[in-house]
Amino acid sequence: MNKINALFANNKDRKLLSLYFCAGCPTLEGTGDVIKAMERKGIDMIEVGIPFSDPLADGPVIQSAGTMALKNGMTVKKLFAQLKEIKDEVQLPLVLMGYLNPIMHYGIEAFFKSCVESGVSGTIIPDLPFDDYLKVVKPIADKYDIRVIMMITPETSEERIRFIDEHTDGFIYMVSSASITGAQSSFGDAKLAYFNHINSMNLRNPRMIGFGISNKQTLTSAQDNAAGAIIGSKFEPCSMKPVIRIWL
Structure with missing residues (x-):
């Protein structure tokens, strides 16, 4: 069973925590050490960011991390090599999060083949059009048993959400707002109503916010x-405050 599916199937009675960090930041060779440290701390799933020069959905912290990672020399090829080195040491699911351009440059089939070879269980591609996912990406991802995780926002229609739920597997990424990534002090009534509405839809896939x-x-x-x-x-290790504080 894919590790993402197994994670949710085996943990229905507790809440999960996933952390994101950008590969290649703060140091080029530190990716594996960050992942292993997270697993030792009990993190359930890790999203590893692929740095890109034009990250449309990312806020300033993650954009800065990506810029530093690119300056450090991080590439898709380098990342896969690093993940392959720790494949046998890491048990939790790894999800690569990156934009379509570097994935296409690497080659879509080569990308998913490398995911298998390096122990990656899923991908999140924020700018992947859903039609392209269905026609091009999904058949290849299914061939290699890699989950392609789709995002929904408060602006996503119910029809679209149900379509995503029907044609994807693993989990659905619920974006708390339609804005870029970044910290918020609290969720207002509108966002809580959005969460409640999604829960009332009784979707097939679990959701992560x-x-x-x-x-x-x-x-x-x-x-x-x-x-x-x-x-x-x-959390982003490249920020000035990389430590998860006691509120976790």
């Missing part, structure tokens, strides 16, 4: 309204 998880209040709220939470900007 990300974007804006910045303190104990937003973490608890996200975990109360989904299978778990995803933390990015508040």
Whole structure:
């Protein structure tokens, strides 16, 4: 069974926590050490960011991390080589998060083949059009048993959400707002209503809430309204405050 599916199947009675960090930051060779440290701390799933020069969905913290990673020399090829080195040491699911351009440059089939070879269980491609996913990417991802995770926002129609739920597997990434990544002090009534509406749809796939998880209040709220939470900007090792504080 794919590690993402196994994670959710085996942990229905507790809330999950996933962390995001950008590969190649703060140091080019530190990716494996960051992943192993996260696993030792009990993190359930890790999103590894592929740095890109034009990250449309990323806030300033993650953009800065990507810029530093690119300056350090991180590439898709280098990342796969690093992940392959630790494949036998890491048990938790790894999800690569990156934009379509560097993936296409690497080669779509080569990318998913390398995912298998390096122990990656899923991908998140924020700018991947859903039609292209269905026609081009999904058949290749299915061939290699790699999950392609889709995002939904408060602006995503119910029809679209149900279509995504029908044609994807693993989990659905619930973006807490339609804005870029970054911290928020709390979730307002409109966002809580959005969470409640999604839960009332009885979707097939579990959901993880990300974007804006910045303190104990937003973490608890996200975990109360989904299978778990995803933390990015508040953890990013390249930021000036890379430590997850006691509110976790």
